Amino acid sequence: MPKTKWLLNTLVLICFMDLFIQLPVMGPLALSLGAGPFQIGLAVGMYSLTNMIGNMLAGIWIDRFGGKRVLLVGLFATAGILLLYTLVSQPGELLTVRVLHGLSGGLLVPSAFTMVSRVASDRDQGRSMALSGAAVGVAAILGPAFAGIMKASAGLDWLFIAASALLLSGGGVVLLGRIREDVGRSREQDASSSRAKHVFIATLRNPSAAMAYYGAFALMFAMGALTYSLPLKAEALDLPDQAAGLMLSVFGVVAISLFVLPSNRWFDRVPPLRLCAVGGGIVIVSLFALSLTGLQMGMYVVMAVYGLGFALLFPSLNALLVSYVRPEHKGKAFGMFYAFFSLGVVAGSSGLSAFTGDYDLTLRIASGFLLATCCGVGLWGIRRARRESKAMNPSTG
Structure with a gap:
């Protein structure tokens, strides 16, 4: 069980790295494509707007198919969508990618935290969530710093490629980590x-x-x-x-x-x-x-x-x-x-x-x-x- 908790908190870290890596670079990226002030604000906020839809869909699918499957879909889909940022050449294309990114990214966090809650006992739910909160905090510190370093040293394209590789590694953790999940559903409840x-x-x-x-x-x-x-x-x-x-x-x-x-x-x-x-x-x-x-x-x-x-x-x-x-x-x-x-x-x-x-x-x-x-x-x-x-x-x- 301790090993499973560490693996899950690693996944929480990776899921939030996807969010914090993009925060400092999305505005400058939109500006470099010739976007005006309104389009820049839309490009930054569009992720959060569509992320809400992804969160809601994730909740429904998690209870039906299990958090592990939904997390896998979210990790691999988001990894692919991150690569699309390297292909955009105008503000309209960026907004389209932001919509897709928000939807797929919305599958990640609810899945990870549902799995954390399901492996924790009733007596240590608070402490378990605190440790997951530490993973979020680490991502909040590392994500922007990593984005700044990669942008300055290698450029935005390589930043998105590295972020994609990080999410793919998260999918590998899910597949190879042998994480068991007690979904807590019965056939009667499904029916x-x-x-x-x-x-x-x-x-x-x-x-x-x-x-x-x-x-x-x-x-x-x-x-x-x-x-x-x-x-x-x-x-x-x-x-x-x-x-x-x-x-x-x-x-x-x-x-x-x-x-x-x-x-x-x-x-x-x-x-x-x-x-x-x-x-x-x-x-x-x-x-x-x-x-x-x-x-x-x-x-x-x-x-x-x-x-x-x-x-x-x-x-x-x-x-x-x-x-x-x-x-x-x-x-x-x-x-x-x-x-x-x-x-x-x-x-x-x-x-x-x-x-x-x-x-x-x-x-x-x-x-x-x-x-x-x-x-x-x-x-x-x-x-x-x-x-x-x-x-x-x-x-x-």
Whole structure:
């Protein structure tokens, strides 16, 4: 089992490398093809938009065919599509490839995390998700750095070829790693798909599952606002060119440290909802504090604190979702979960950037929006839990 977990976390790393490698190069690639500002924004955002569709399709197929098969299809399809980037010669062709890339890439992450949740025991779901979160953090640090080095030394074509080879190696890990997956379905469940759909919808009405979906959106909304605002702020303050990247690396290092150190036991000992509340509060305060500071050292400190909030949120949201979703519906649950991730990125970056070009105002709006919606969702969950408690125990009302 430990070997299987390491293989699965390696796959999580590879899946997220596909995302983080492309982030710093897609805008410059669109610009080099003669794209205007609108087309550049469309090229960057199109991946996330179609990725949501891929996430939803992945969820349905995972529960039907198993995460291993869907992951294999996603890895090999995405590896082939990455090679198409080397052939594009105009903005329209780039947009077509971005659509295909988003769809195939949407199969990767839900499949990998569903497999992680299925090999973990009920007692260590939180710690298992924390270790997977560490793999995500490593990808967030290595991906942009690898893209920058390859672009400078070998060119964009070889970057996409290397990324394709990386995904093909991931397919080899799946095929040769002898990873067993307990899909958790029976013939009776397959035969009654309509009943299964109703059961899944009923599961989503659970306040904790709904909060997990909102948390996924909120976490990536904050990340989208941050990745949009931080480079602009660093440039306006005349900080070194690498400052924004180093600040993001600080956040990643702090998050990874909490994921891999003995502190990862928190995720199995402390209720996920409590960790989500604390982590969400830290993220909200960090965004607002970042908008107030103009000192380089202060920005580094704030990003370290933000890393703490992210580290508390990411595995707790995954564990919260897994705790309230039946095994045979985990694929659909994770598909929706990462669709909300993609939606949050689009809303936090493209949405806020369309509203204002002021980086500090963007951070404050993001902080205020998250504070208001977190409070609203929290109150909704408390009231719903009380109503359900009274319905189950009428004598206590």
